[in-house]
Amino acid sequence: MKGQASDTQFATCIRNDDYGASLETRKVYQLIPDSDAEHNLLRVVDESGEDYLYPSSYFVLVDLPEDIGRALPAAS
Template sequence: MKHKPSIHFAICLNNQGYEASLEVGKLYQIIDDEQAQGNGLIRIIDESGEDYAFSTQRFYPVELPQNVEAILLATV
């Protein structure tokens, strides 16, 4: 049985109404939050450095190569 890799990053596609918190085209770290996911939200660390829940429609989750992800996670 193959384990599906977790996705830890997403690209912002829409920052309307959150221009100070999100930048379109920027890669953001995802924080696992099952309750948010159940409500159509994704929890990310925004420009303030804090984690907030936003609509999943604002982001496109991306699977990165393991070595790239490890470097990014080590720097945040």
């Protein structure tokens, strides 16, 4: 697989306990760099279109091909 465009990271939601209205399981979300990552939190652009911190255990990081990585943020 090729690298992602401009270091944009993505993760798939694998659980949404207590966040059912904000996160959909099996959906790919864009991550926003954040210093709280060291506290086992990820900043995710959720269903509201805003970015919030969520437990990292709710996600699995995914490595997407470059063309998909470029297309996903543009489609949001």
